[in-house]
Amino acid sequence: MIQLYNVSKIYNTGVVALSNIDLHIPKGDFVFLVGPSGAGKSTFIKLIIGSELPTEGQVLVGGKNVSRLKPQEIPLLRRNAGVIFQDFKLLPDKTVYENISFALEVIEVSRKEIRRRVPAILELVGLRDKADMMPNQLSGGEQQRVSMARAIVNNPLVLLADEPTGNLDSDTSWGIMELLSEINHRGTTVIMATHNRDIVNRMKRRVVAIEKGGIIRDEREGAYGYAN
Amino acid sequence: MRIRTVGRLVLQGAKNFRQNGLMSLASVSITSLSLIILGAFFLLIFNLNYVGGVLEGRVEIRAFLKDNLAPEQRAFLEDQIKHIKTVKSVDYISREKALERLKNQFGGRGEIFNYISGNPLPDMIEVRTREPGRLPWVAEQVARLPGVEKVSYGKEFVSRLFAFTRTVWILTSVAALLLSVAIIFIITNTIRLTVFARRREIEIMKLVGATDWFIRWPFLFEGMFLGLAGAVIATLVVDQSYLILLNKAQVSLPFVPLISHDAILTRISVFLMGTGALIGAIGSLISVKRFLHV
Ligand SMILES: Nc1ncnc2c1ncn2[C@@H]1O[C@H](COP(=O)(O)OP(=O)(O)OP(=O)(O)O)[C@@H](O)[C@H]1O
Numbered sequence: 349m350i351q352l353y354n355v356s357k358i359y360n361t362g363v364v365a366l367s368n369i370d371l372h373i374p375k376g377d378f379v380f381l382v383g384p385s386g387a388g389k390s391t392f393i394k395l396i397i398g399s400e401l402p403t404e405g406q407v408l409v410g411g412k413n414v415s416r417l418k419p420q421e422i423p424l425l426r427r428n429a430g431v432i433f434q435d436f437k438l439l440p441d442k443t444v445y446e447n448i449s450f451a452l453e454v455i456e457v458s459r460k461e462i463r464r465r466v467p468a469i470l471e472l473v474g475l476r477d478k479a480d481m482m483p484n485q486l487s488g489g490e491q492q493r494v495s496m497a498r499a500i501v502n503n504p505l506v507l508l509a510d511e512p513t514g515n516l517d518s519d520t521s522w523g524i525m526e527l528l529s530e531i532n533h534r535g536t537t538v539i540m541a542t543h544n545r546d547i548v549n550r551m552k553r554r555v556v557a558i559e560k561g562g563i564i565r566d567e568r569e570g571a572y573g574y575a576n
Numbered sequence: 577m578r579i580r581t582v583g584r585l586v587l588q589g590a591k592n593f594r595q596n597g598l599m600s601l602a603s604v605s606i607t608s609l610s611l612i613i614l615g616a617f618f619l620l621i622f623n624l625n626y627v628g629g630v631l632e633g634r635v636e637i638r639a640f641l642k643d644n645l646a647p648e649q650r651a652f653l654e655d656q657i658k659h660i661k662t663v664k665s666v667d668y669i670s671r672e673k674a675l676e677r678l679k680n681q682f683g684g685r686g687e688i689f690n691y692i693s694g695n696p697l698p699d700m701i702e703v704r705t706r707e708p709g710r711l712p713w714v715a716e717q718v719a720r721l722p723g724v725e726k727v728s729y730g731k732e733f734v735s736r737l738f739a740f741t742r743t744v745w746i747l748t749s750v751a752a753l754l755l756s757v758a759i760i761f762i763i764t765n766t767i768r769l770t771v772f773a774r775r776r777e778i779e780i781m782k783l784v785g786a787t788d789w790f791i792r793w794p795f796l797f798e799g800m801f802l803g804l805a806g807a808v809i810a811t812l813v814v815d816q817s818y819l820i821l822l823n824k825a826q827v828s829l830p831f832v833p834l835i836s837h838d839a840i841l842t843r844i845s846v847f848l849m850g851t852g853a854l855i856g857a858i859g860s861l862i863s864v865k866r867f868l869h870v
């Protein structure tokens with residue numbers, strides 16, 4: 349599904365965010381990316397959706413070389429890679445329903461298809477009765493579930509989550525984790541960058557630990573492994 | 577792209593235009609003002625060319641011939657003139673015919689010539705050229721030919737007219753450039769406001785895989801609306817003003833040939849609308865560019 353060969357990313361400020369990364373993530377995997385702040389986790393996610401290009405090496409997603417994609421091929425890549433963020437990135441002047449349908453409208457999904465898919469996805473994330481609310485009327489956990497619904501409504505092959513529980517309390521975080529597990533169960537590859545040791549330790553999934561831009565550990569059923 | 581999509585993008589463009597009320601108004605005003613100036617310049621150029629064209633038919637070289645030129649000599653001379661580059665036609669006017677014409681020009685008062693004994697006019701050849709710009713050169717060639725006494729043509733006026741047209745062209749080009757920059761500047765800034773207001777939407781569109789063109793079109797439409805709205809106002813103003821000018825000119829300067837209104841209206845409107853829409857589109861592309869790198 350996702351393969352990185354000797355990937356390095358040096359920002360034009362000279363910061364080495366990632367260096368010589370080799371990593372294979374097969375289809376259906378659930379991977380935690382852990383590591384201290386500034387380790388390069390977000391950079392990793394950006395490389396996969398083509399927001400940043402590797403300075404060196406190859407990033408393959410679904411067999412396609414991301415750095416060789418033409419600019420007009422990037423949208424296709426992103427339709428197959430849903431992303432959720434710590435700050436949700438919802439549109440404040442649109443309802444829950446509109447926030448999700450917006451993501452489908454702008455990639456020209458038919459109206460009929462939108463009417464079918466949005467309620468179904470709201471059902472899945474448990475927000476059916478909040479469809480007409482505005483984001484600021486929702487709790488943090490609910491907003492994150494909207495953001496997740498938006499990321500998966502187009503049935504992506506991979507779901508990338510950058511600290512999705514960063515702003516949430518423990519119970520709410522577990523709610524989000526259950527959803528991610530469910531999505532993973534349905535066949536979507538999930539990659540989640542996190543600082544939440546509790547979650548990582550109890551989920552017992554693959555853990556890739558990054559430090560100073562390099563992979564220092566890659567374990568199946570791994571643990572968080574840091575004291576903090 | 578689907579038809580529904582096109583409708584959506586146009587609507588979004590119109591919405592941007594409205595939401596940006598005051599700034600939109602400012603851009604439309606500046607655009608129309610600039611286009612009015614451009615339109616006026618182009619009217620001037622069209623008219624100068626038109627006058628040039630009219631004069632082209634009128635301006636001629638008159639070669640006055642030496643007295644007592646034998647008919648064969650004259651025929652030979654005519655032939656030589658015909659072979660000078662850009663010469664269109666050659667007409668021999670005998671002194672008798674010249675006098676006749678002069679009398680006709682004086683209309684009913686032609687009888688005053690009866691009091692003049694003899695005919696003071698020389699024989700002459702009238703030469704018409706295809707390019708009025710080459711007139712001085714042709715005149716010089718004709719003057720050198722044997723049998724030609726003297727050459728006259730509207731030298732001063734013609735060369736001045738062409739120099740003036742050239743100057744106006746240069747001025748217009750400079751004005752067009754500066755005004756285009758002004759229009760692009762104001763439209764770019766107007767659209768930048770909308771782009772900025774919608775930057776979160778743009779970011780999300782990029783992240784969920786909308787194409788760059790899908791993102792650009794509404795701004796492109798907004799820019800073209802701004803440019804076109806300005807152009808429509810400019811066209812109306814230029815058009816009406818020219819009508820008034822034509823009416824006034826007909827009364828006070830009847831001998832100055834001006835292009836009739838209909839002939840120029842279409843060209844000026846097409847030119848102004850095209851320029852407005854194009855510049856609006858360029859302005860919007862510039863504003864949105866920076867926000868597409870997500
Ligand atoms: N756009 C950028 N330009 C320049 N440097 C950047 C940019 N983005 C990130 N960096 C630098 O690259 C390094 C890795 O950043 P990254 O955001 O990938 O870390 P992270 O592991 O996600 O950290 P955190 O856990 O705090 O989110 C940092 O030193 C950061 O300052």
Ligand SMILES: [Mg+2]
Nearest residue numbers: 389390391510
């Ligand atoms: Mg990060």
